[in-house]
Amino acid sequence: MNPFNGWLAASLLGIALAFGGTASAQTLIVGDQSFNNRTVMEAAGVLEGLPYTLEWKQFTAGSPVAEALNVGSLDIGFLGDAPPLFLGALGAPIKVIGISRQDLDGVAILVRKDSPIQKLSDLRGKSAAIWKGSWSQQLLFTALAKEGIAPSELDLRYLGALDASHALEGGSVDVIATWEPYVTQQELSGARVLATAKGLIPAQSFLVATDKAIATKHALLGDFLQRLYKAREWAQQPGNSERYAKAWVELTKADAEVARRWFARAAIRLEPISDQNISEAQQTVDFFHSINLVKGYQARTLFDPSFNQYLPATNPQAAR
Template identity: 45%
Template sequence: MRAALSSGLALLLLALLLLAHLVVTPARAEDVLRVGDQRGNARALMEAAGVLDGLPYRLEWSEFPAAAPLLEALNAGAIDAGGVGDAPFTFAAAAGAPVKAFMAFRNRQDGLAILVARDSPIRTVADLKGKRIATNRGSIGHQVVLAALEEAGLPFDGVVFSFLPPADAKIALASGSVDAWATWEPYTSAAELAGLARVVRDGNGITPGLTFTVARDSALAAKRPLLADFAARLAKARAWALEDPAPYAAVWSKLIGLPEAVPLRWFSRAGYRTVPINADVIADEQRTIELYVRAGLIPKARAPRAAAIFDTGFSQAPSQGLTPGLSKVPVAVQ
C-alpha cells in the first residue's frame, strides 16, 4: 500500500511541478503572491515541510479566523488566493464572487462535527429537533447540520440556527445559550481534548470531505506561473505531512499558540491528500450546491454549475494509489 501511495502522490506532484515550469511566463523575484490562510494551516505546513525555500517571487500571508472573511478579501481583491472548505466556496460562487478552485484536497471528516456539552442529554441528531445550534452561516459547520438533518429525516427548519463566529459559538455553548455547536478543526479537537464537548454527529459519510485552494479570476490570468509554483509546493508539503504529522503539528502549535496535542489530533485523523480536480470532485461539489438549493439557502436561479467554478488546468494527474477510503470519502448527500 505504501508503494502504491507513493507512486500515486509522485505522479500528482510531477504533474504539478511540470506545470509550474512549463507556463509561458516565468515568475520574477519582484512578483508578489498574496495568500490568505486560516489559522495558520497552509503556512505552518509549508514552513514545516521546508518547501518555501528558493521562491522566485515574494509570498505575502494574510491570516483569517474562518473562510467567510477570507473569501470576502478575495472578492475585494485584497488577496490573490487562499484555502477554504467546499461549503463557503459554494456560497461565494453563488453570490457571484470572481473566484475559482484550482486545487482540491480530500480528508476524513472526524473534525467537522456537531458538538454538545459533555453533560447534555442530546445523544442523536433526532434529539436536536427544536434545539438551538451555533455555527457560521454558509460554513462547513452549517453544511454538516443540514446534511445530518436530511440523513435523520428531519426538516431543515427543524433546528434554530444562531449564526456566530467560532469564538462566540464556543462561549455560547459553554454558557448554555445554545444547545449545540457545529464546527470544524482546530476547534473540534481543542474542545474534545479540553473535555468541554462531545460529538453527536461528524461529517463522515454525509459531507464530501473536500477543501480547495481558490484564486481570483484576475490572479488566475495574471499570476498563473506563481499559482502553479505555489500549488506544486503545497502538494509536496501535503505529501510530506502524510508520512508523519508531528513536525507539522509542532510548527502549527508555535504559530497559533494552542497545545501541540490539538493539531496532532487534527492532522493525524484528517489525512489531507491532494487530489486532481476530476469528475468525482466536480460531482461532489454539485451535490453540495444542490443541498443548499434544497435548503433554500441558494436560490435555484443563482445556483452555479459545479464544472464552471473550477480551473482544471493545475491538477489533472491520476489519483491511483491513494489510500482506500481517503481518496474519496463516501457521500450520502443526495
C-alpha cells in the first residue's frame, strides 16, 4: 500500500469515529473559485463515500469569497492571501486552516510582445494596470521598489484582471501585473514576462474557515482537507494534470490549451500551516500597511494550526 493511502485511511477512520454517526446529516458549505477545487476533487475520485453533504458555491474572485465568509454564508473558502488578511485586520470571525501553494511563475508582470519595454527599469513614465489590494499591486510595487522606482512615476490604472488583460491587448496600457489563468492566456498571445513573483512576494493562497464552522464542524473540515490533499497529489502524477484540465474545460467551457498549460505549470499543492507561511503572511500585511490599505497587526492571530493534524507534515517548521 502507498504510505500516504495508509495514512489517509487511518485518518479517515479516526474522523469517522469523531463524527459519531451524525455526519450524514451535516452539510459543509464550500466557497470555490471557478470550479477549480471541485473539479480536481471530482476528477481524482476523492469524494466517493463522502459521509456528509457538500454544498459548493462558485465565485469568480477572492474578495466575494472573503465577504461570504465574513457574513457566515460559507463554512470554508478558497482565496488568495490579501482578502482574508484584510479581514483579519478588522477582527473578522475567520481563521486560515490550510495553505495552497502554486508555482510563482503564474503571478507575473507582462508587456505586449512588440513592446519597447525590455526590463523593469524601463517602466518609468509608462502606464500600468493593477488591481488594488491584491497580488497584482503587491508584485508591481515590490518590483518597482527593487529598481528604485516610485509607483507615482507610473500612470496607474486600477482594473480587474480580465479588464487589465483586455487593456494590454488593446494597447491602452503598457504593462499589467496579474495571475493565472491570465498569465497563460497572455503568454499564448505572445506577451512577454518582465518578472514573476519568485523572490518578490509570497503569493500564498489560503483555505479559510469561519470560527463557527471550526467550533461545530472541525472533523468535517479535517476530512475535507485530507480529501483535497489527496486530490492535489493525484493531479501531480503523470497525465493527471491533463485529465484535471479536461474535466475543468468540460465544466467551464474555457480554452483547453490555457487550462492544460496552466494546471501543468501551477502544480498546486496543499500544505499544513508553518511558521514560514505565517512569516510570509506578515510580509503581506506589512506591505499593505505601508501603503495605508490595512492597519498593522500580528498575522499569526489569523491562523489555526490545529488542522495540521489532518495533513502530512511536509515542513519541519510546521506551526503547532
